[in-house]
Amino acid sequence: MIPGEAASNLPPGRSYHDMGGLPAGPVEPAEHNYAPWEKRVDALMVLLSGPRRNLLKVDELRRNIEGLGARAYDSMSYYERWMAAVSAILIERGVIAIDELGRKMSEIEAQYREATPP
Amino acid sequence: MTRVATVPEFAPRYRAGDAVRVRRAAPPGHMRTPWYIRGQAGVVERLCGTFGNPEELAYNRSGEPRQPLYRIRFGQAAVWRDYAGPERDTIDVEIYQHWLEPVEPASNPGSPAEKAPR
Numbered sequence: 001m002i003p004g005e006a007a008s009n010l011p012p013g014r015s016y017h018d019m020g021g022l023p024a025g026p027v028e029p030a031e032h033n034y035a036p037w038e039k040r041v042d043a044l045m046v047l048l049s050g051p052r053r054n055l056l057k058v059d060e061l062r063r064n065i066e067g068l069g070a071r072a073y074d075s076m077s078y079y080e081r082w083m084a085a086v087s088a089i090l091i092e093r094g095v096i097a098i099d100e101l102g103r104k105m106s107e108i109e110a111q112y113r114e115a116t117p118p
Numbered sequence: 119m120t121r122v123a124t125v126p127e128f129a130p131r132y133r134a135g136d137a138v139r140v141r142r143a144a145p146p147g148h149m150r151t152p153w154y155i156r157g158q159a160g161v162v163e164r165l166c167g168t169f170g171n172p173e174e175l176a177y178n179r180s181g182e183p184r185q186p187l188y189r190i191r192f193g194q195a196a197v198w199r200d201y202a203g204p205e206r207d208t209i210d211v212e213i214y215q216h217w218l219e220p221v222e223p224a225s226n227p228g229s230p231a232e233k234a235p236r
Contacts, residue, residue, distance in 0.1 A: 013144025014153045021154040021198065063148035063176035093178070 016070045038079040045086060056089050064088045127168050127184035128215060136162045137221040138190060140213055148176035151217045159221050160192040166212060186215040 010016065034042075048056040064085035068076070076084065090096045132138060142157040150172050165188055170181025194207035201207070 015149075018149075018153045020152045057175050057178060059148055059172040059175035060178055062172075066148060 017066045041079045041083050060089050061085045125183050130165050130186040132162045134162050138218045139221045141217050155211050160190040163189040163191045
């Protein structure tokens with residue numbers, strides 16, 4: 001199945017992520033290693049949702065992931081979806097400034113481009 | 119701000135063995151009731167406990183009144199069109215109380231008579 005193809009065939013009200021019973025290809029049960037940034041995203045979520053900070057609820061995380069839209073849902077990896085949702089929640093909650101996040105993202109992108117030969 | 123006093127949680131309305139049907143509804147937001155099970159009839163297997171309502175928590179609200187959560191058992195042959203396995207196969211899905219409505223004891227969930235055209 002072409003990613004995103006199923007979205008147009010869903011009945012009204014059925015969310016794209018809610019795919020139980022729809023064709024989605026085989027499940028690959030293989031274990032794989034996580035990149036350091038993925039582990040960091042996981043840790044970030046645990047720390048933000050813990051009782052000490054209470055800056056994020058896992059249900060908020062789910063709502064944001066489910067609201068990414070079919071194209072983003074298919075093209076992003078698991079922890080990319082988490083990161084997009086965490087960013088959206090922290091903006092909504094007023095924890096981080098949008099401009100501050102945008103500048104930091106540009107800075108890291110520039111560092112990455114310098115470190116990666118074309 | 120003063121809020122109208124409300125119950126912190128709803129009392130369980132169903133017991134193990136009760137016949138129930140999952141409501142057919144499609145409200146916006148984060149739902150824990152999978153699409154494929156909406157409208158299906160099953161039997162309460164057990165009460166799992168009472169938890170903050172995830173649909174409310176998804177918007178950073180209190181999640182109160184907390185909702186009883188049940189494990190509901192459905193007949194696989196009734197849920198899936200063209201189910202190829204044995205007629206006695208079942209599937210358990212955990213459903214919050216506000217998604218359930220009682221079914222008259224006369225109807226037998228999972229029996230061929232219960233199969234709704236899809």
